[in-house]
Amino acid sequence: MKNVYLVGHMGAGKTTIGQELAKNLNINFVDTDRNLERMYNMPVTEIFKTRGEQEFRIYETASLLQTTLVDSTIVSTGGGILMRPCNGKYMKEAGLVIYLRMSEATQLDRLTRDKELKTRPIVASCKTKEELQQRIKYLHQERNLAYEYFADFAIDVDKKSVNSIVFTIANFLEANRLIIERNEHRGRFNTNEPHYSPYSRRRVQAKKIRIVEDI
Numbered sequence: 001m002k003n004v005y006l007v008g009h010m011g012a013g014k015t016t017i018g019q020e021l022a023k024n025l026n027i028n029f030v031d032t033d034r035n036l037e038r039m040y041n042m043p044v045t046e047i048f049k050t051r052g053e054q055e056f057r058i059y060e061t062a063s064l065l066q067t068t069l070v071d072s073t074i075v076s077t078g079g080g081i082l083m084r085p086c087n088g089k090y091m092k093e094a095g096l097v098i099y100l101r102m103s104e105a106t107q108l109d110r111l112t113r114d115k116e117l118k119t120r121p122i123v124a125s126c127k128t129k130e131e132l133q134q135r136i137k138y139l140h141q142e143r144n145l146a147y148e149y150f151a152d153f154a155i156d157v158d159k160k161s162v163n164s165i166v167f168t169i170a171n172f173l174e175a176n177r178l179i180i181e182r183n184e185h186r187g188r189f190n191t192n193e194p195h196y197s198p199y200s201r202r203r204v205q206a207k208k209i210r211i212v213e214d215i
Contacts, residue, residue, distance in 0.1 A: 001027065001072040001178060003095030004169075007081060007147055009139065011110035011117055012100040012157055013165070014076035020166045022074040025173075031076045036063040044078075048121050057084050068094035082143065088150035096178065098169060099151035104136050106158045111136070 004021070006014040015031050022029035033044045036059055040047060048056045060078060064087055067075045075095075081087050091097050111117050112129060122139070126132035148154065153172050157165055172178075 003067060003071060003073045003075055003091075004173070005067075005075045005077060005091040005095055005097045006100060007077050007091075007097055007151070008079070008100035008157075009102050009107050009136075009143065010079040010120060010122065011107050011114065012079075012102045013162065014100060017100065017157075017162055017165050017169075018074045018076035020162055021169055024166060024170065025074070028070070028073040029076075030067055030073055032060065032063045032067070032081065033076075033078050035066060036060060039063060039066075045119065045121060053080075060084075061087055061090075064090055071095075079139075080143070082146040082150060085146070088146065092150060092152075096152045096173075097150045098172075099147045099154040100165070101147070101154050101156045103158050104133075104140055107136050107140075108133055 006018050008014055018031070019029050036047070037044055039062065040059060042050075044056075047059060051059070057080070060081060061084055064075075064077065064081065067073060068090055071094075075091075077087075077091075088097070108129075111120075111123050111132065117123060122135060123132060126135055153169070155165060155168050
């Protein structure tokens, strides 16, 4: 099975949805931000703050490239992953790209309510809700076209439960015969090395989906 890469704005639910999707497909999951933190032994927010966005994006690509060395993995990515178009190319070569589409209003609501998201540089740097709203508007203008361009499948996540979104994605994968027996190993990461992956390979067959869609 090819990898499945989840892209979308911060707060779209990429990590939560990715974890649940991987669980139900019985395959691996990795978050590129968490992988990046393990690689450089530093929180993403600290890397961004001390090294700057340009260098951070290079590190982000290094984290993404690790995921292309294996298959049968659900990968959640950072909101700005497609600021470097080469990342879109790498994802398309290694698997499928699924865009979790979210409106500006929904993102604003989530970023102002979620305690963890409030600590992100983009949110923390805005002093007022109006300033954050303008920042979100700018990010949508800057990134939406890239999300749409590289996506093999897009799903609107506004006012939808995690279960419903996972159900829709799983149906798409199954309808296109993408849930199949795993390929042979394409390589393992050596966890004794400083740059290792936070996930391990499990040689099992992806199971059938048993999710009840929300009504």
